[in-house]
Amino acid sequence: MKSTGIVRKLDQLGRIVIPKELRSMLNIEIKTPLAILIDGDQIVLEKYQPYKACMVTGESSDENLTLANGNIVLSKEGAEQIIKELQQQLESTASR
Incomplete structure (x- = not known):
């Protein structure tokens, strides 16, 4: 520590x-x-961080997605936000 x-x-x-x-x-x-x-x-x-809390929205639900061997937890809204931001990042790097 x-x-x-x-x-x-x-x-x-x-x-x-x-x-x-x-x-x-x-x-x-x-x-x-x-x-x-x-x-x-x-x-x-x-x-x-409550169990299965979305890392973006903080929403805790059994319906949240667990990815990367449990290292990433996303709600539907959180996943949509991540997808949108990733698309923006990819578009901005492709235009350089």
Whole structure:
């Protein structure tokens, strides 16, 4: 695990502030759900992604597509958005 060199103290209610630089770097915005995990004697925070949540829209459904050995999950809307963007990218590179 990579160290950031940033140290924060807990407040009276057991809260810590995740520095803005780290939140920006990891695309963590207000109300982003975070999972709290224990790994030995370490507390690990990670962005929570429900099972079968679309990587584009965030929609969670059993009908979402699972691709690339489970590494990519897309809803119908997410897949359509990806297809549209890929077509635009391919058209722009073909015209160069």
